Amino acid sequence: MKKPIIGIFILGTLIVYSAGIRHEQPKISAPSSLTTNDSSTTAGDSPTPTASSSGSAAPPTNTSSSNPSNSPAATSSTSKTNSTRSTSSTKSVSGYKDGSYTGSVADAYYGNVQIKATISGGKITGVTFLQYPHTHSTSVYINQQAMPYLQQEAIKAQSSNVNIVSGATYTSQAFIKSLGSALAQAA
Amino acid sequence: MGMPITVEVVDSDDTKLLADVFGFFREVDNRYSTYKADSEISRINNGLAKTAWSAEMRGVLHLCDITKQQTNGYFDIEHDGRLDPSGLVKGWAIWEAAKRLHKRGVQNFYVEAGGDIQTNGKNAERQPWTVGIRNPFNPDEIVKVLRIRNEGVATSGTYIRGEHIYNPHQPGTPPAEVQSLTVVGKNIYEADRFATAAFAMGKDGINFIERTDGLEGYMVDDNGTATFTSGFQEYVYA
Numbered sequence: 368m369k370k371p372i373i374g375i376f377i378l379g380t381l382i383v384y385s386a387g388i389r390h391e392q393p394k395i396s397a398p399s400s401l402t403t404n405d406s407s408t409t410a411g412d413s414p415t416p417t418a419s420s421s422g423s424a425a426p427p428t429n430t431s432s433s434n435p436s437n438s439p440a441a442t443s444s445t446s447k448t449n450s451t452r453s454t455s456s457t458k459s460v461s462g463y464k465d466g467s468y469t470g471s472v473a474d475a476y477y478g479n480v481q482i483k484a485t486i487s488g489g490k491i492t493g494v495t496f497l498q499y500p501h502t503h504s505t506s507v508y509i510n511q512q513a514m515p516y517l518q519q520e521a522i523k524a525q526s527s528n529v530n531i532v533s534g535a536t537y538t539s540q541a542f543i544k545s546l547g548s549a550l551a552q553a554a
Numbered sequence: 555m556g557m558p559i560t561v562e563v564v565d566s567d568d569t570k571l572l573a574d575v576f577g578f579f580r581e582v583d584n585r586y587s588t589y590k591a592d593s594e595i596s597r598i599n600n601g602l603a604k605t606a607w608s609a610e611m612r613g614v615l616h617l618c619d620i621t622k623q624q625t626n627g628y629f630d631i632e633h634d635g636r637l638d639p640s641g642l643v644k645g646w647a648i649w650e651a652a653k654r655l656h657k658r659g660v661q662n663f664y665v666e667a668g669g670d671i672q673t674n675g676k677n678a679e680r681q682p683w684t685v686g687i688r689n690p691f692n693p694d695e696i697v698k699v700l701r702i703r704n705e706g707v708a709t710s711g712t713y714i715r716g717e718h719i720y721n722p723h724q725p726g727t728p729p730a731e732v733q734s735l736t737v738v739g740k741n742i743y744e745a746d747r748f749a750t751a752a753f754a755m756g757k758d759g760i761n762f763i764e765r766t767d768g769l770e771g772y773m774v775d776d777n778g779t780a781t782f783t784s785g786f787q788e789y790v791y792a
Contacts, residue, residue: 517760524689527695529696529699531666531707532687533671533686534690534711
């Protein structure tokens with residue numbers, strides 16, 4: 368239900384998989400980053416053909432023109448636009464309208480897939496799996512093998528107003544106090 | 555263990571609860587600290603007969619064996635012929651402490667030791683606990699804020715108390731390129747032992763976390779780039 372990566376990719380991969388074709392396992396360094404910043408929304412570097420059925424995926428890579436009804440929060444098979452090979456088409460990103468888009472529930476016989484994508488400033492800033500097949504061990508296997516699952520971002524400072532700190536050398540309370548006062552000075 | 559321990563209990567004023575938890579950690583330290591000559595683990599390393607090992611120690615060492623198998627040998631408590639289970643004991647002890655609190659009917663609390671955390675229920679504001687991931691390059695900075703309900707969060711890195719994690723397959727070389735690896739798991743025992751092992755794997759560690767059911771991870775590398783698993787976002791607050 369989570370697993371933020373293009374749903375179509377999974378479906379496509381499944382087809383490839385069942386056809387017995389081998390595909391490369393994605394590398395960790397591949398910027399499959401849909402999350403943030405710079406990398407202008409690579410929709411996963413899927414070498415996959417598209418899953419015909421089931422429009423689930425993120426805002427269509429072939430963009431707006433082909434998809435006039437592309438309004439925020441449109442729950443439907445918005446992205447019919449088979450996002451074949453998302454990488455190539457990612458350049459046309461800027462045509463997206465801001466908002467959250469929920470794809471339809473796609474049945475990938477081994478489980479349902481549903482995607483929500485968030486667009487901000489014309490770019491994909493987040494892709495979330497609302498549903499994700501992980502019931503059968505086989506589908507888990509397929510997904511784990513197939514997905515360019517990891518995402519990347521540049522780290523940046525956040526508010527220090529937290530209950531607890533992980534990776535701490537001293538307790539979070541002291542930390543909050545310390546940084547809080549520093550911020551007060553910086554204000 | 556030589557590290558600060560924090561316990562916050564929201565729904566009770568009973569300081570005995572805290573005293574009990576800290577007492578438990580003291581027992582754990584007395585039994586498992588390799589820095590104490592009279593700890594059980596030190597005595598084992600000095601040749602204490604197996605028949606004299608405590609049942610708890612056997613249990614913990616058994617967990618270490620299992621973890622070693624589950625991590626392809628990356629989790630290995632045997633260095634230079636001596637046993638040091640501290641890579642597992644911390645998470646185990648936090649989880650045991652949390653279970654004790656739970657048994658006493660406490661619902662909303664956290665237990666933190668050396669930056670590894672078990673949360674339960676909600677914080678004083680009736681919200682999920684917020685857990686900050688420390689910037690490995692700057693201890694005064696948080697680079698991610700998570701919302702955690704009943705999970706464990708552990709961070710392995712070279713920056714906490716020196717390099718206390720190493721790659722058993724390449725002794726002597728620190729894991730390359732990874733500054734810190736934070737793992738969220740269903741409890742701190744799971745999160746901590748796998749964070750320890752995955753950190754020793756270097757950049758492959760995050761892949762291991764992705765492949766392992768029930769774990770999500772956030773790795774910060776030498777370039778200040780974070781790589782995180784597919785379900786990690788679910789915990790991210792800011």
